[in-house]
Amino acid sequence: MSAIEIPAIDEPISKHHWQVKCPSGFVHRFRVDAQDLMDRLQPEGVALQAPLEVDVAFDGERLRLALSTELSYPCGRCLEPIRQPLSRSMAYALFDSALEADEALDLEDDEHETLSSEDGATLISLVGDELLIAVTEAPTHPACNPPAHANGSEERLRPFAGLAGLLRGGTKDENR
């Protein structure tokens, strides 16, 4: 058996080098150390709540990544943390030069993003990008209120209560 050399998770992605190292491509499951993503995630208030594993497949031309983990991030409405399992898969068409990658954009391949060796991306940087994208698309709690509207539910039940007061011209009832 010939040994193939699996690329490291933090080395710049180079189609040419990967083709040389792994002429028939590779499939590998990487375990991502939370520490490696800390400087990307921490400023956004995002944290990994479970080990992050990424399945990576490279076929010589295309790169596929599938990741699953559990994230915590601040709710967009009440700012309290939300924990949420996350699974994402990404597919990239690899090119050696940015020029080739730009030209390929015209081919309208909806399934694959283009990525060139000149981008300097690493597997870990792609994973970081994806987690941050996931958080910008992330839902809020199913039911929660912004901090400023603690008794919003009662207001919703009587939506015209304030309007009625205005129409009466401000009686003593409204001035309590």
Ligand SMILES: [Zn+2]
């Ligand atoms: Zn919330």
